[in-house]
Amino acid sequence: MIELLSPAGTLEKLTYAYTYGADAAYVGMQDFSLRTRAGNITEDDIDSLKRIKGEKKLFAAVNSYMHEKDIGLLKEKLELLGRYPFDAFIVSDIGAAHILKNHFGESRALHLSTQANCLNSAAVQAYADFGFSRVILGRETPLDEIRRIKDTNPEMEIETFVHGAMCMAYSGRCFLSAFLTGRSANQGDCSHTCRWTYRLMERQETEGSFPSGELALEEESRPGTYFPVNEGDGYTTILSSKDLCMIDHLAKLKEAGIDSFKIEGRMKSLYYVATVTRAYRKAIDALEGKAGSEDWREYRDELFRVSHREFSTGFFFDNEEIANPTEVSYLRDYLLIGTIQDEVEPGLFDLSLKNKIEQGTALEFIGPKTLGIEDTDFSILDKEGNTVESANHHQSVRIRTKKPVKPGFIIRKKLN
Structure with missing residues (x-):
């Protein structure tokens, strides 16, 4: 049975994720999540989490890149983490995984975050030996390689993203946000600079490290701040990737051995969470032959009515679609x-x-x-x-x- 895993940045979004069809949801811990502005879960929410969760599954993103001070903070909060009704921790830092494993043993599963960039069967085996029960493969993993990875590691649960935003940088390891705003994407504070509008310009005078005559991007609301670039003219979306949408290819994902279909979007609206979850719920039910799913394509059409960029199939089949940036900022009906x-x-x-x-x-x-x-x-x-x-x-x-x-x-x- 395929698991549908939906994002939940807040308690309200968590409620809608479950109500609209998610089998499981993932939330962030404020001090350790790569979405620090997603309205993450706090200690005050523990009782509400237990009530909302019920018999569903709930995973906690503890997936930031941890410095020494962060590791110390994680150790201090282990007892608090144990009070939450989490079924698993989504972890990218191997040190954090080691601490969580030693403290919780088998009472909490370890899921390897996509930020760890696991792309091959040998790495999956290594993480299995460490104690991980699930790997969220790097988004750059082609579908034919996923099949080989699952065949080599049949006991390992494989999770992949099937819908949502993609990064132009390698699995989100982007420094553009820090360059333009001082907010580091790798510390959970991405300002989504790749979604802004830019224009290509040629400097007439040398200013700082930007020599006269070179082409650069200037962000619309930040005149005088430049990012070097060498193609296009006018304002451009060159830094904004197309969104991922795999709803028409779920049978192929199932055949490849993927256990969990994951929707991106902890910072998206509850409307996005509910509508996208509902569409994939209907599609999965149709794939598994469940009654009442005959009209799933009508729900599929709803994906195009939620705010999104142009859709693509990411890296699953080839790199051609994802290599080209979107030509529009947002589509919304x-x-x-x-x-x-x-x-x-x-x-x-x-x-x-x-x-x-x-x-x-x-x-x-x-x-x-x-x-x-x-x-x-x-x-x-x-x-x-x-x-x-x-x-x-x-x-x-x-x-x-x-x-x-x-x-x-x-x-x-x-x-x-």
Whole structure:
């Protein structure tokens, strides 16, 4: 049985990941994660984690590159880590893995992070000997090599990314963020500089280490800061890779022996987490012949309505697609408005707003098994029951609708 593994940067996203079909989810530990701005899990969340997790699986990303001070901090927090309901730790640093293994023994599994760049069967065997039960292969591993790796190490669980953002740098080991902003991607604080817009320019005067006459990229909001480059003209997305999307090739991934299909996106919205998880849940169920999955392609189409860059198949088949950067910044058809919360009375629900909602706007409600319910004849009310024309992010309001919606449904608005 294939595992569907979804991202969860916050407790709210974790809830939606499970609700919309994930078998397992992964969260980050603030001090040790390569996504320090993902709204990571804290000590105050332990009881909530246990309640939300239930019988599902939960993995903790402890995958940053650790300096000496970080190793000391990890040792100090071992007892605290043991209080979380984690089934496994996702680790890239071998020293951290050694500490976790010695402390937890077999009570917590070790999963090798993709940041460790494991690309061959010999390395997989070495990690198996160390005590890892799962390897998240480097994203550069071709599909035919994955098959050989699994054949050589049949007892090792193999996990690969199947959807989400890719890096132009080798498995995320990028220094561009630190160069332009002082925020290191290798310390979990990537500023996503590869997603910004740039222009190619030729300096007329020598300034610093940028000689006169050389071509360089200048970021739109940082005039005077230059990054040398030698191709294209105008603003460019040369540093932004295409996104990975393997939903049409899951049978081939299964045949290669992959055990867990992983979705990237701990810093993405809950709308992204829910919609992408739902699409892959339907596709996996269809692949495994489960009832009720006949319409999976309709859910597949939803992937193109979530904010994304151009899609590619990454390194699975060849390098041609991923070697070419995306030609557009983002593609997006819908805006997340909010989520349906508790039902106050029949047809009246509390709202959690993420963006502005206005009376009379055409809205759509989507759920774990509901593609889209349109509604323009809804009412927005304050907590005293008074009708309001609009409400903004974080305002406490309710929605009255005659549509068959439930708590956990997502509200979105189609963009022009």
